[in-house]
Structure formats: C-alpha cells, structure tokens
Amino acid sequence: MAVQAALAIVTLLQGYVAVTFLGLLVSQLTRPNVTVNQLWPITAGFLGIIFGLAVLGYWLNMHAQANGWSAWFGMQAMTNKKMLTVTYPTFIDPKFRDNYAAANTSINYSGGFATFITEIVNSVCGLLVAVLLSGASLVALFGARSTQTTTLAQFANSPWLLILMLFIIAIPVVAAFPLAKLSGRFTQKFYQYNIQFNRIGEYYIQKVFEDYSIGKVIRIFDPHDHLVHHFGEMNRTQIKQDNKLLTQATAVRSLNNIVLSVIVGALYVVVGIKGLAGAISIGAVIAYVGYLQQVISALTTMMDTVGTSAATLKGLDQFIDFIEYPDAPATGKLPVEKRLDNEYAIKVDDVSFRYPGAKAWSLRHVTLDFKVGQRLALVGPNGSGKTTLIKLLTRLAEPTEGHILLNGIDIQKYDIHEYQQIFAVVFQDYRLFAFSVADNVAVNTHKDPARMKRALTLAGVWDKVQTLPKQADTSLTKNIDPDGVDISGGEAQKIAIARAWYKDAPFIILDEPTAALDPVSEYEIYQRFDDLMENKTAIYVSHRMSSTRFSQRIVVLDHGEIVEDGTHESLMQAKGLYYRLFEAQAQYYTSDKIKEERKNADATYAIS
Amino acid sequence: MIRKMADKHYTIWQNLQWFKIQRRGLADEVKWWLPGILLIQLGVTLISAAIPAVLVRLLGQQTGLPTLTLVMIGIGLGLGCLQFGQTVLDTYMHNATSVVRMEMFTKDGADYLHIPYVAAANAEVRAKRSESMNYGYGGDNSGIEIFYNALVHTALNSILIVVDALILGWASWWITLIIGITTVLAFFPQQSFQQYRRLQQKVIEDSWSPRTYISRSGFREENGKDIRLYHMANWYQGKYEHFVEATDSAQMKIERRQFWISTGSALLTLIRNAVGYGALIVLMVNHQLSISRFTFYFTLLSTVGATVEALLKQYGLLKGANTDTNTGRRFLDWADAVIHDMPKGKAVPSFDRHKPFTVSFDHVTFTYPDGQVPVLKDISLTLKAGERVALVGLNGAGKTTITMLMMGLLTPDKGTITINGVDIQSIPPATLRSYFSPVFQEGTVFAGSVAYNVAMTRDYDAQRVQAALSEVGLTADIAKLAHGIDTKLTNYIQDDGVTLSGGQTQKLMIARALYRNAPILILDEPTAALDALAESDLYQNYQKMAAGKTSLFISHRLASTRFSDRILFLQHGQIAASGTHAQLLAHCPAYAVLYHTQSQYYSEKQTPEEAVQDA
Structure with missing residues (x-):
C-alpha cells in the first residue's frame, strides 16, 4: 500500500518537474541578455532531479510489482486450496464448480486484488497530490493581475475566468462517469463471452486433441475430420466475435481521450487569456497549463478506475464468493476413538x-x-x-x-x-497422480519405506516397481516429470490397492477392483485377500x-x-x-x- | 521408426514470411497495421510537441482571442482523435493477429490426428508437442501471439526515433549524434538482460505446466473422492505451492534485474538530455532559435527517452517471440513432413460392403517404438468372412495391438495384413478405417448430444440412432433424459450436460459401433463395466449384432468364447492355439488353466480352496 502510494506520488512529481523546468527555461530565455552560464545551475539541477525521481520510481515499481505478483500467486494458491479442501458434496455441486471457474477467470483477467488496490491507491493519491500542487499554482495564477485596461484584461482579472476554468475542468469529470459505466458494461460483456469461449477451447485443446486414446476413436469414427473442421470454424467465428467485443470496449473507454484532449486545448486558451492580457509570462503559461493537465489526467484516471471498478469488483466478488463458499456438512467435532x-x-x-x-x-x-x-x-x-x-x-x-x-x-x-x-477405499474409478510411485502410495510428505515395500508386495506390484528407472521414486506419466513412465491399467490398479493397504484403516472397501484384470491377475488378487485384509x-x-x-x-x-x-x-x-x-x-x-x-x-x- | 523433431533456427525475416502465409485469408487487414499506426503515431508525437510551441508563437504575436481559441481547440480535437484511433487500431489489429495463433490450435489438433497413431501415442512426441504449444501458440504470451505485434512496434519505434533524430538535427546535428549513440549503447545491457529473462521465464514456464496439471487434476470430478478419502489435500497443496514459490522467486529475479536495466537507461537519458538541452539552450542564447521552435524541439527531445525504452522492450519481445515461434513451428513443421511421407494408399478397392470381409495376417511382427521386445512375433491368422472369433490371452499379450494393426492405426515391422486379399497398406487410410466398427476398452463420450455420440456426425439419421440404442438396451435410459437423444452429454462445455454411468457408457459405445454398421466388428472388453445380467444380455445379443459381419471379440470373461465360432489363444506375442472352446480345453494347457482359474469360483461342488488346488 505504502509502496503503491509512494509510486503514484513519484510518477506524478516527474510530470510536474518536467513542466516546471520547461516553463522556467522559457521564462529565463525570454529575458534579455541571458547568458549560458546563468542557465547551467538550473539545467543541471533539474536533470539531476529528473534522474533521481526516475530511479526512485523504478525502485518503487520493482517493489510494487513484487507485491502484485505475490498477491496474485497467493490468490491462485488460495483458490486451489479451497477447491481441494471442501467436502465432496460441495466439490461436485455444479454451483460450486461454476464459482471455481468464475473465480479463476476473474483472477486471470482482472489481475486480482493487487491490480485493483494499485489502481485505487494510484488514482486517489495521484488526485490528492495533483489537487494540492495545482491548487497552489491556481492561486498564483489568479493572483497574477493584468495592468492593461482592455476588455480582455478586465475579463482576465475578473472571477469569471476562474468560473469558466472550473466549468471546463468539470466537463471531462462529468463525461467520465457515463463513459466509464458504458465501458465497464462492454468489458463485462467481453469477460462473460470469454468464459464460455475459453471453456470450449479448453475442452478441445486439453482433452479432445490431447488424449491420444480419444484420438484413436476420432481416427476411426471420423476419418473425414468433421470434428476438427467444426472446431476450426467455431474457433474462427468466436475469436472474431471476441475481437469485436474487445475493440468495442476499448473504443468506448478511449472516447474520453478525445474529450480530454479538447479540454486541454480549452485550458490553454483560458491560461492564454492571462498571457495575452500580460498578467503572466509565456513560460508561466506553459507551466500552468502543464499543472492543469496533471489535474485533469489524475481526475480522468480516477474516473476510469471508478468506472471499470464495477467490472473489477464483480471479479473480486466472484473470488470472495468462492473462497467463502459455504461448506456445511463438515461440522462434526467429535474425535474418533482410536x-x-x-x-x-x-x-x-x-x-x-x-x-x-x-x-x-x-x-x-x-x-x-x-x-x-x-x-x-x-x-x-x-x-x-x-x-x-x-x-x-x-x-x-x-x-x-x-x-x-x-x-x-x-x-x-x-x-x-x-x-x-x-476407511481405505479402492474405487472402480480410482485415481493416481503424476508424482512418484512412493508419493502415490503414501500420499503424504512423510513416507515409511518398510511399509511401502510391504504394501507394494502385497498388491503384487513390487517386482514391477523394481524394474522402473528410479524404482519407487519413478514418476507416473510424463505430465510433470519428463522422465516419468506410463504403466498399464492393471499395474495402476495394484498401486491403488497398495495405497489402500498403506493407509492401515480398520475398514477396507474394494469397489470393482479387478475389472481391468485378466483371470490370472484377478486370481492373484483373490489369493492375497487374506494378507490384504488381515483382521479388517x-x-x-x-x-x-x-x-x-x-x-x-x-x-x-x-x-x-x-x-x-x-x-x-x-x-x-x-x-x-x-x-x-x-x-x-x-x-x-x-x-x-x-x-x-x-x-x-x-x-x-x-x-x- | 519415428522421425526426430529437429530444432530449426528461423530468422525474424523467415518467420515473417511464414506468418504472412499463415494469415492469408484470415487476417489480411493486418498488413495495414504498420503504415496506419506509424502515420497516427507520427501525428501524435509531432502535434504534442507542437502545442506549447504554437501557443508560445500565438502569444508572442499577440493573436486575438478567437484565433487562439479556434487553433488550440482544433489541435486538441485532432490530437484526441488521433490518440483514440491509435488505441483502437492497436487493439483491433493485435486481436486480428490472434486469429493466426488460434488457427494453430486447429492445425495442431488436425496434425495430431493425422500423424501415425504410434507417433501420437509416443511419450516423447507428446512432450515435444506440448512444449511447442506452450511456447509457440498456447497462450497470450506465446510466440506466435506476440511475434507480429512486437515486430510492428519495433519497426514503429525505430522509425519514430529516426524521424525524431532527423527533426532535431535541424536544430543541431549534435543532438542527432547523441540520440544515435545513446540508442545503440542502450542495446548492450539489453542483450544479456533478455537472455537472463528468458532463463527465468523458462523456470516460470516449467513450473506453470505442473501447476496447471495439479489444479486441473485436483478439480476433476472423478479425482475428488480419492483426494478426500486419502486426505491428500495438504500433500497436494504442498506440491502446488512448491511450484508457485518457484514462479514467484523467478519473477522477483526478473524484477530486480529490470530495475538495474531501467536505471542504466535512465542514465543514458540523462546524458542525452544534458547534451540535447545544452545544445538547444546555447542556440537559444545565441539567438539562433526562436522561442517557439525552442519549445518544440525541447518537448520533442523529452519524448525520445520513452520511445527508446519502448523500442528496447519491443525488440526484446520480438527476439523472444521469434525463438518461441521456432519452438512452436518445430512440431507443426515436423507433423507436415511426417504426414507428407505417410502412405496415402492407391485405389479404393471395389469391395461389396454388404458382404462380410476376410482379414489375414501373414507373418506379422510388431514392436512398439520404445519397447525392447516385440509385442507380436511372426503372427499368421485369418478371420474368415462372417466368422466370429474370440481373442483370449493375459493382460499385455498383444490382443488390442492386433486390432490396432488391422485398422491401420499401427503398421507392422514385418509381414503383411490383407483384407479380402488386398494389402491394407495400399488402401487409402480413411477407406480402410471405414471397414471397422470397433468398441474400444475405454468409453469415450464427447461433449455433444446422445445422437451425435452414437452417429459421430451432426448429420445423423434419428431412426437408426434409436435402433442402435434399442439394440443395446439404452432406449429406456435415454427416454428418461430431458431431451431424449438430443440431450447433451458431459459437463465439459455445458453445465446441464448429463454424465452417464460406466455401464451406460459402455452400452453407448456398442451403439456407436452398431450405428456405423461396418463389415468388421471389433469388441474389446465390452463387458468390464456391465453387471452380470447386462453381460449375459450382451452375449445373447452378440449373435444378432455380428450377423452378416466378420467379428472379433476380446474379453477376460472366458464365457464370451462360447458365442464364437473359434477361439484364438494369444500367449507371449504368438498364437498358442486356435480352435473351439472344447478343443482348446483339451489340448492347450495354458488355456485350460486360465479357464479353470476363472470358472472355479462358480463351481457348486467345490469350495474355492479346493478349486484352486484342482487348477
């Protein structure tokens, strides 16, 4: 937070220093008989300050980025943890699963809390500093009075000029609200479209075109590539539509640029009136307009944040909804008697x-x-x-x-x-994961090697495991470890049985454990029942x-x-x-x- | 043998030519990106620098208020419109090039389905392919997504710097010189920084894929039970956080290095500005510049620093994107070459599809690419037209491999396979595949309607779909669903998609084979998920299903052999025996042991222990 605020202030100061420098230089240079020697100190001083501010800004930015990344990764870890730890009925509840997908999308797109906080802090700090600095300069600007007697000079000295200027400043502020709202709506539309677009894409890319055993079915049953063509067409139409929505959202958000640019032109005129009336020098005109520009851009950033915050906030709501998703059934507290x-x-x-x-x-x-x-x-x-x-x-x-x-x-x-x-259960759709055999049997960071050996032996897969490149430390599949190995369905089933035995639970439940096995392997499992079951x-x-x-x-x-x-x-x-x-x-x-x-x-x- | 995937180093120019070919007809408008953005950006830069100068001039000339108002608001409006156009054009064009990246998904998918099956199933090919996808075209940061964008912006910023330097040269050539020198100097640390960054990004990418694996598989509905009952959450989350920390620390290293690089470029900016501002001030003091021109040059010079920084950033992105594009092209180019070399077959044979086919293996040997020993050794067999053959053997005996060879999914190392006497190598692959109705071991349900899943096309015959469903006994189950055969299956892309049970899925797979109605029927373990009654029903129905077809039935349930004309007993990659059940029982001891092992448990008279001893 403090880093973000400091960064916002430093960024803003850079703008002020640059404008002040140019204003000062122009003022000095328009004086008669100015010499180069008189200008060295100012130039060197300003260059030094600009350099110092730039380095400070980079340093703060490094920390702000680091905070942002950590927060972002933290949110991902939180989401993952929640998804892993809810009870099963919640886990399979379609509403919970939708929430998970929505939370993930919102983290990925909005950049999460970190971006949001950065945006808010930036815009608030920026505006505060801009108002303070520019407010001071405004007092100076309107304090400068013209000694001329023309109508223009009278107008320049009257409070009407101030009123005119405030009115001009108010225009982009007022315009920003509806524009930002509109843009938020388009952005939301884009996100919404993207969720389903990504889901369809993921299904094809991560599943249909990824799993070669699905590929086998497609090769035989769809030799003329209907499925690929269907995907290709859908993909093309969807990305075009996606582009249209994003361009619309961007266009609406950028409309304010036009308003802002015209307003800056108008401000030049207002300050120019003071200049024309001779109340301030040309150098001062440039500096004052620069200051005003800073206020306006700070204001616009603020408005933009407020406008898009609707979409960001909705994304964050989705994340919070997910993290706080009620998980009622896990309420029991009673310990089980050992x-x-x-x-x-x-x-x-x-x-x-x-x-x-x-x-x-x-x-x-x-x-x-x-x-x-x-x-x-x-x-x-x-x-x-x-x-x-x-x-x-x-x-x-x-x-x-x-x-x-x-x-x-x-x-x-x-x-x-x-x-x-x-309970130790081997379900008919038992699952192993892409970690080592030992990891899969112990499913714990602490492993008991003797027990591991007995479990694998009882399940009849110890000999096979010994033939693997790194024995029990060999990873299953190449999903995570490039040196992993693929094992047969029968071997996987035996490892699942070893995992159940390793758990050492008084109840052991086997749900269709031999479906994939040939009669001999089935017989072997039956033979080992007595050892596997012990007195369970x-x-x-x-x-x-x-x-x-x-x-x-x-x-x-x-x-x-x-x-x-x-x-x-x-x-x-x-x-x-x-x-x-x-x-x-x-x-x-x-x-x-x-x-x-x-x-x-x-x-x-x-x-x- | 599977051809090796070679690393090719295409230059930026070569990849640009390739990219242009890929985008043809999809995103032709992209060619206007550089000229368009260049014109706009030049306008924005020059007008921004000119505003204070124009104001100074107008005030100096004591211009009237109406002219002042008109000029300033006019310039403001023009500038605003240009900035608007710039943002919209950039967004639009960048997304238009995304079409090319998205097209790579289609190409990648099609390639993966067209390369030989044995290559598609090969672990190394799969790993390399996933690397190509991750780096080349997998996401918003992949090579092909960034390549053209970075190229356009590198060119844009280079041209802007040249234009800025030339305009400032008008005031003094010293400024042109110093811009040139500082820009060139800025590239030196950038080179090593980009290398360092790629190194760290590799760490990030490398932990990205296990991280994605962990969260994806943790979220998969079918994994939920085991993760909970075995209390894997902590262990599993620990693995996840391990990779998150690796990513975070690599990201931090990049940020720290970035700070020093930025500080370096701030130093160069300091030098440039000191020389440039100094030159302008001297000129001004010597009355060689008007105050408005001074203001213009001064403002323009102030923007050069940002442009140089943008150039460095875009050039770094371009270099990275080029390397990533090469990685992406590795799989795609390889697949093109492999597909090109595949046998296309000669003529479509003029077989009568309404009559059963004869399939023959003549001394066929087959070894998987990563296997040391052949799965099948010198096998000869014939499935006579209209014959029902049962294929029996232990896990890993090579039963499924035989079916894959038949369908042309695998190619024998030695020997030939013929259909009706024609070598299958000479039959176009699509035609060959159309001769088979297989039921594979795994049930594969697609995200589509029940009817689509049966017919495997969106253009199906509803009556035939119903007939196939009724033959496998699914009519009642499907009728219960909300939209009958139009009900969407699976929840991959649809929340209300229906998930079928294991038994229902297996029946659906049989219905799919029946709908296809091809001359050769292959059933590979079709009863594993069925209950005893459904299993028995299937056996009874098998007669009808196989009528008028040649069929092959693979099962661990030896009962299935009773409904076949002949049994092939496969052992150690060879046909150990062929004959009827009774013949094999009498003369093939290995088959007899297998049969007794299974049947003992059904024997009424013996206890299991006695039966085991008997066997």
Whole structure:
C-alpha cells in the first residue's frame, strides 16, 4: 500500500518537474541578455532531479510489482486450496464448480486484488497530490493581475475566468462517469463471452486433441475430420466475435481521450487569456497549463478506475464468493476413538438417499449392520446403489433420511478428517497422480519405506516397481516429470490397492477392483485377500460374481433397496436376484463342466 | 521408426514470411497495421510537441482571442482523435493477429490426428508437442501471439526515433549524434538482460505446466473422492505451492534485474538530455532559435527517452517471440513432413460392403517404438468372412495391438495384413478405417448430444440412432433424459450436460459401433463395466449384432468364447492355439488353466480352496 502510494506520488512529481523546468527555461530565455552560464545551475539541477525521481520510481515499481505478483500467486494458491479442501458434496455441486471457474477467470483477467488496490491507491493519491500542487499554482495564477485596461484584461482579472476554468475542468469529470459505466458494461460483456469461449477451447485443446486414446476413436469414427473442421470454424467465428467485443470496449473507454484532449486545448486558451492580457509570462503559461493537465489526467484516471471498478469488483466478488463458499456438512467435532482392537461397529439405520436435484431415490430405507472382521460382498445390477452406499459410509455424501452410526453415535457428529481415517477405499474409478510411485502410495510428505515395500508386495506390484528407472521414486506419466513412465491399467490398479493397504484403516472397501484384470491377475488378487485384509472389516463390490465366494455375508441391492442378505448357499437356495445374477455368469462355466467331460473324447486338435 | 523433431533456427525475416502465409485469408487487414499506426503515431508525437510551441508563437504575436481559441481547440480535437484511433487500431489489429495463433490450435489438433497413431501415442512426441504449444501458440504470451505485434512496434519505434533524430538535427546535428549513440549503447545491457529473462521465464514456464496439471487434476470430478478419502489435500497443496514459490522467486529475479536495466537507461537519458538541452539552450542564447521552435524541439527531445525504452522492450519481445515461434513451428513443421511421407494408399478397392470381409495376417511382427521386445512375433491368422472369433490371452499379450494393426492405426515391422486379399497398406487410410466398427476398452463420450455420440456426425439419421440404442438396451435410459437423444452429454462445455454411468457408457459405445454398421466388428472388453445380467444380455445379443459381419471379440470373461465360432489363444506375442472352446480345453494347457482359474469360483461342488488346488 505504502509502496503503491509512494509510486503514484513519484510518477506524478516527474510530470510536474518536467513542466516546471520547461516553463522556467522559457521564462529565463525570454529575458534579455541571458547568458549560458546563468542557465547551467538550473539545467543541471533539474536533470539531476529528473534522474533521481526516475530511479526512485523504478525502485518503487520493482517493489510494487513484487507485491502484485505475490498477491496474485497467493490468490491462485488460495483458490486451489479451497477447491481441494471442501467436502465432496460441495466439490461436485455444479454451483460450486461454476464459482471455481468464475473465480479463476476473474483472477486471470482482472489481475486480482493487487491490480485493483494499485489502481485505487494510484488514482486517489495521484488526485490528492495533483489537487494540492495545482491548487497552489491556481492561486498564483489568479493572483497574477493584468495592468492593461482592455476588455480582455478586465475579463482576465475578473472571477469569471476562474468560473469558466472550473466549468471546463468539470466537463471531462462529468463525461467520465457515463463513459466509464458504458465501458465497464462492454468489458463485462467481453469477460462473460470469454468464459464460455475459453471453456470450449479448453475442452478441445486439453482433452479432445490431447488424449491420444480419444484420438484413436476420432481416427476411426471420423476419418473425414468433421470434428476438427467444426472446431476450426467455431474457433474462427468466436475469436472474431471476441475481437469485436474487445475493440468495442476499448473504443468506448478511449472516447474520453478525445474529450480530454479538447479540454486541454480549452485550458490553454483560458491560461492564454492571462498571457495575452500580460498578467503572466509565456513560460508561466506553459507551466500552468502543464499543472492543469496533471489535474485533469489524475481526475480522468480516477474516473476510469471508478468506472471499470464495477467490472473489477464483480471479479473480486466472484473470488470472495468462492473462497467463502459455504461448506456445511463438515461440522462434526467429535474425535474418533482410536481402538487397537479395531472394535468398530457400524450400523446403517433406515437410510435413504437422493442426489441433489434428482427425483428418484438412489437408496431407500436401507438398514444394515457390519460386524467387526466380517467380509461382506455388496452385489446388484448397475445403478442399484452400491457405490452410493459406499459414499454414504465414507461421508462423501450425507443421507437424505436416516442415520449411520459408528459405535452408537451418528457419524456426522465425528470430525470428518478423523472419521475418514478409518476407511481405505479402492474405487472402480480410482485415481493416481503424476508424482512418484512412493508419493502415490503414501500420499503424504512423510513416507515409511518398510511399509511401502510391504504394501507394494502385497498388491503384487513390487517386482514391477523394481524394474522402473528410479524404482519407487519413478514418476507416473510424463505430465510433470519428463522422465516419468506410463504403466498399464492393471499395474495402476495394484498401486491403488497398495495405497489402500498403506493407509492401515480398520475398514477396507474394494469397489470393482479387478475389472481391468485378466483371470490370472484377478486370481492373484483373490489369493492375497487374506494378507490384504488381515483382521479388517472388508466390503467388496463386484460384478464378478465369483468374488462373493470370499465373503461370509452377501447383501444384494436392487433399485436402492436391500432385497437379499445371507450367505452364498442360502441365497442360491432362495432363487432370488442373487441366484439370477450368479447363474447369468455361472451358466457359461458350470454347465460347461458336464459338456466338457463329454466332448473331451472326440475333440479335434487344431492349431493354425 | 519415428522421425526426430529437429530444432530449426528461423530468422525474424523467415518467420515473417511464414506468418504472412499463415494469415492469408484470415487476417489480411493486418498488413495495414504498420503504415496506419506509424502515420497516427507520427501525428501524435509531432502535434504534442507542437502545442506549447504554437501557443508560445500565438502569444508572442499577440493573436486575438478567437484565433487562439479556434487553433488550440482544433489541435486538441485532432490530437484526441488521433490518440483514440491509435488505441483502437492497436487493439483491433493485435486481436486480428490472434486469429493466426488460434488457427494453430486447429492445425495442431488436425496434425495430431493425422500423424501415425504410434507417433501420437509416443511419450516423447507428446512432450515435444506440448512444449511447442506452450511456447509457440498456447497462450497470450506465446510466440506466435506476440511475434507480429512486437515486430510492428519495433519497426514503429525505430522509425519514430529516426524521424525524431532527423527533426532535431535541424536544430543541431549534435543532438542527432547523441540520440544515435545513446540508442545503440542502450542495446548492450539489453542483450544479456533478455537472455537472463528468458532463463527465468523458462523456470516460470516449467513450473506453470505442473501447476496447471495439479489444479486441473485436483478439480476433476472423478479425482475428488480419492483426494478426500486419502486426505491428500495438504500433500497436494504442498506440491502446488512448491511450484508457485518457484514462479514467484523467478519473477522477483526478473524484477530486480529490470530495475538495474531501467536505471542504466535512465542514465543514458540523462546524458542525452544534458547534451540535447545544452545544445538547444546555447542556440537559444545565441539567438539562433526562436522561442517557439525552442519549445518544440525541447518537448520533442523529452519524448525520445520513452520511445527508446519502448523500442528496447519491443525488440526484446520480438527476439523472444521469434525463438518461441521456432519452438512452436518445430512440431507443426515436423507433423507436415511426417504426414507428407505417410502412405496415402492407391485405389479404393471395389469391395461389396454388404458382404462380410476376410482379414489375414501373414507373418506379422510388431514392436512398439520404445519397447525392447516385440509385442507380436511372426503372427499368421485369418478371420474368415462372417466368422466370429474370440481373442483370449493375459493382460499385455498383444490382443488390442492386433486390432490396432488391422485398422491401420499401427503398421507392422514385418509381414503383411490383407483384407479380402488386398494389402491394407495400399488402401487409402480413411477407406480402410471405414471397414471397422470397433468398441474400444475405454468409453469415450464427447461433449455433444446422445445422437451425435452414437452417429459421430451432426448429420445423423434419428431412426437408426434409436435402433442402435434399442439394440443395446439404452432406449429406456435415454427416454428418461430431458431431451431424449438430443440431450447433451458431459459437463465439459455445458453445465446441464448429463454424465452417464460406466455401464451406460459402455452400452453407448456398442451403439456407436452398431450405428456405423461396418463389415468388421471389433469388441474389446465390452463387458468390464456391465453387471452380470447386462453381460449375459450382451452375449445373447452378440449373435444378432455380428450377423452378416466378420467379428472379433476380446474379453477376460472366458464365457464370451462360447458365442464364437473359434477361439484364438494369444500367449507371449504368438498364437498358442486356435480352435473351439472344447478343443482348446483339451489340448492347450495354458488355456485350460486360465479357464479353470476363472470358472472355479462358480463351481457348486467345490469350495474355492479346493478349486484352486484342482487348477
């Protein structure tokens, strides 16, 4: 703030010094019999002052810029942090996501707080200094009286000249308000247009033309480049429209230049009247007009700031709205009891859930309790609510009705951070990041190498990791590290499983962990279950009905309701949905066993 | 082999010629930029310097008030209009040149889709391409965006300095000389400063891309769950702030260096002004100048400092932009050359598209460019017309690679692939691709309507779209959406775009293949996201889908093999066995193990442990 104010004052002073210098020189030079020697001191003095002010200005500017950058980066970091730390329901709320995009755009375009503060401080300080300095010179100007007796001289001596001048100064000030408002409106229109323009551009450039596996689909299904042509045309039309809006906004903002320039001409006339009347010297005329010019330009800057501040302020509002975006559900404060015996009991009590804005229930009246150390399989057709139930358990979503209890207490009452610590989940759409394997497993700055090794070994990927260029310190993908490597889907899935084990949570949830694996890898994972699970409570979701064989208890969901609950044997006997699901897959394997015996005898051997 | 991307050092002149070719027909008006801005700027400079001089003259001549008013307001109006024109012209023209940069996105995208797929998937090509984009045409500070702007302003300011120096030479040649000397001197520190700045800017660019990666991937909806449940926020934000600090400190270094450079140029301005003002004062004192001309020269000389500074800044930008443009052109030029060298195919074969095709591999070997060992070794196989073939094998056995070779996305190192006896190398690529209806492993949904996603064109047949949707069992799901088949999918560019579930996406991908109705159908793991009932439905439907076509079914679910005429078992890059399920079970032990591993869990009589022991 202080730096900005000082910078504003120094910048303004530079203008005053230059004008005063020229005025003084002209006054001296128009005196008769002036010699060069008389002028050296003034010239040297002024050149020195101008140089000093310039260097001071650069120095202040360096600090102002540094402050500006830091503030700007700070805002970006704040936005990023907020986006990372809100709870999941807020994170996926479309309104929150829009706010994030708007906040980012406003930071990028308006330059954020720093620019805004610089503008305000500059214009206010500039105006204050200009009014003070020019006010003093005005007193001097109107104090200078003409001794001539012409009408012009009388007018020059009368207060009417002062009134005329104030009137002239008022014109650009008055004109600046509507012009700045209008310009703000155009600027806003331009920003608005740009948000969607950028979004479309980003989709194509960052996604469609970036991901080669999407490129594969386009190569086959769109061999005649319809998509590229569509993008090209849209791009051309949009940039033209964008240019039109920006030029309009600039033109409107620059209109004030014309008004201002005419006003300066008029001021020359007013001061010239004093000169013509002989009240002041020619050198003084130049100096006075210079001073007045400074006031006018300070005023215009002020007006411009006020006008465009509507757009800037709106941008800042968007940033503040985002930073203050309410994130209600994370209110619980209760610590979770650390139990070495892992005696955690969870009870789902008549829970129903509906996604915000959806009409249909995703879960309806679900009641379920988990016994410690139990292995539970969650089964059901696509869209039956399995993943939703897991989101509720892990507090990625909150039940619309009913409660979930941990050791008898509503889970919403616990501190969310502590509560989530008791779950390790591998989602079907698990995610790894472009950092090292070790980073991805520990997801923490502190890493335990022994535990890391055991996690990767249990997940069956330790040997593979050893073959990487920098072992566990090898980065995944080249997104950040040019020496990073691409790994297969199966390997990535195993690293995700290692990450879950590393977390050492009493509950482990595996959501379709073997979808991308071949039968042998799938078998390996199944084999390691005992080691992976240890004495933990495990929940297993899979379309591979085979996996239910590892579970002591099977819960079947359909259309958001629990339709069956029992062991594999009891459910097969019940001949309900579970039976149908199991048979749908098993028929191709079991009935085969019989046929296989029969056909073995007369099978022909064939290798091509 | 993928051709290397060479670094070429085009001069500013060469890049200007290139730029002119790129802008043709898109931003032709840009050629008027320099003459236009030069005229305006000359007017502004001279009139600004003339105002005080004219005033001094008028007052000296004791001119009447009406003339004074008319002249001063007239000049003011003229100057105002010129300044207005200058701002508007600059804004307009700068943005007009942006069209050229934006066009590079289209070219870059098209190039990326036209270069060989194996090159597009290559990590090094991708890294180099992203470098080309970042420096060359990616943003508001990229080379192609700045190049022409900086060139125009370098030329403009050079001409202005020459004109200023010549006009001032009228008063005294000493002034011309000192302007020349100080301007040349100013360039010396500038050279090293620009180098230093580029160095720091590289640090900034280098941390920009991970920073963007972190914030983008943190914001991706599908990443939200893991980041929260594993409490990654602090770790992740730490990574982000690390790069922010790197950027901030590099920026600070530039600012500090800038201060010293500016101080240096202030010193040169001091020297110039001391000599120039001194000369003018001496002339004035010796009565060789009128007071109005003195005022004019004095004011004009005062503006030279700012013009020199602008010249230095623009020249620095131009040099940087030229280097960045070269980086940008590296990928674009490379892609042009690579695309030029690609086989274009000979004639379009006159196959009857309504009859199934025969596909043959004859001793085909294939190695990925960065792989040491071949993925496929000397493979020979034939998919007979109308045959339904299942392709089975472990992860990484090369199943997907076979399909990519077939479609011409990859080219074999050795051996030939034929369709109906014609070598696919001789078939134009677009024609070859039109023979296939593939369902890829990953579901790819585009930001467009359901119908667009099925037909992959905006010009679709609604009835056929509906038919394809009904065949995969999506009719009811789509009917529930707000606008049926016109509902927009994904929220990439539309807030109200619908996101489909994994199962729905997989069905949509099959519908896309069915709509295309090509002679060869390829299904690569189409059931991974489907539940047991939907999986079973797909198997039942497969007969109908594959009717009248040659088809290839890849799946880890060995049940799928039951619906195929023949099974190819792929192991270690070779076909280990071919035959029916029963034949393979009897005679191919590796296949039998695979099958038993999977089927044991469905066995009624055994416990899993027993089944495992059996296998």
